[in-house]
Amino acid sequence: MEASANSPTGHLLVVDDDREIRALLKRFLTRQGFRVTTAADGTEIEQILANWSIDLLILDLMLPGKDGMAICRELRAKSTLPIVMLTVMGEETDRIKGFEGGADDYVAKPFNPHELLARIRAVLRRTQLSPQPVSAGDGRVLIFGNWRLNLSLRRLQSKNGTLVDLSTSEFDLLAAFAERSQQVLSRDQLLDLTRGQVEMPFDRKIDMQVSRLRHKIEEDPKHPHLIKTVRGGGYVFTAKVERDEKPAA
Amino acid sequence: MEASANSPTGHLLVVDDDREIRALLKRFLTRQGFRVTTAADGTEIEQILANWSIDLLILDLMLPGKDGMAICRELRAKSTLPIVMLTVMGEETDRIKGFEGGADDYVAKPFNPHELLARIRAVLRRTQLSPQPVSAGDGRVLIFGNWRLNLSLRRLQSKNGTLVDLSTSEFDLLAAFAERSQQVLSRDQLLDLTRGQVEMPFDRKIDMQVSRLRHKIEEDPKHPHLIKTVRGGGYVFTAKVERDEKPAA
């Protein structure tokens, strides 16, 4: 009754072509305190997103018309909306995971609603509620507001309390690193990740960006601990990024 | 600090000649997350309404001097301010209801505070179309009385109780942002949205407007949380805006 008056938990958009699943999810998730909007296919998504403040998208992989994966990639390209994909059970799942469509999590159908709920909560927690601490290893802790919703903070807080302001592109770069911590990223990849550009030969943009970022977040920029150079390869972000839960395999 | 972070905010005016009831209601309703102003009789009502953005009036039927019902009718004639009348138990109630004084709801004294609360919420839900609180995320700035209904009210209420007056165009700008929260809006779009003008090259109107608005609503204008700059793109309003109506599913 009164529960709909304030939506403490969030507004979800469920896109699935199966009417029954839509109904089921709507009922279940509503009862869990979410506000739930549903759509049968991808055509309305843009419209809905434009007009409503959606917190998380639950997207079926198989959709009539435009494929769920395509939608996911498109959205990812231009927003940071958290996405949970529904996939069919089986080897598909692996292929899709490998594919890295960019969703925040995957749930295989048929699913246990409570598992889906747990995933949703985890993703929400990861992406908006809890700030993601990034431990610098040297005792400092860099704290992101919610960096996945890049729109929030561009300010990092180190353990001792000092604040560092990052410019947008510095922030994007750091976010790209943090999302793939321990992975070596080439300059091309970074360029693509941070602004969708592709390689230009002898481009030093990234170098400069990395240099500048280091000067802001490294204790001693001459001997970086967080962003290491891989000669001939690119850069790696070596700090630990704490996450809530990894999606189980 | 109260735990009303996610309660619907609103500013109530309680008019009752009984000091105890005023105190009781103020305490109770404040604890429920409302901002409460009280008055002992009808003489101050005009004054208060003129200076404060009142969302709902709780009005005792029996008042010294001007009768509650008369006040109600007068207000109804010239505004859409939601009104909940307090009446005495008994057959009076029916007569009054039949009388159609124009109040949105009636509650009989003595009343259970929780019932009154439920009525208040119901009325607010009914009458406030699409306003709603805009939460600053950090729990701070909350907005608005009914900005959709009553465009003459341009007062924002922040959590700590301070009020900020916005000029018309500042208000329009904020409304434009709030209606498209999370979307990057170019200066052109904003200009169009707020006053139907089209682009003039090198126009800094919007910049100034944004700057001025930030100084009013941002906690720290140097590091804005609500209205973010997108270099080369425009601005984004990042706060969550809760909405009521749902798109068809």
Next chain:
DNA sequence: CTACTCCGTTACAATCGGTTACAATTTTTT
């Protein structure tokens, strides 16, 4: 009239990020 408030314009400072140049470092070649 005077006093305000609102808001557009201008001007200037600050910031951002791309480019270039060059030094330092590492790898490859001779």
Next chain:
DNA sequence: AAAAAATTGTAACCGATTGTAACGGAGTAG
């Protein structure tokens, strides 16, 4: 091993973009 080539770090510079102080005109209230 020395020289050359490749790779990286970054200072320095610059054009573009943004923030905002300051001024002043228009409108309004008293």
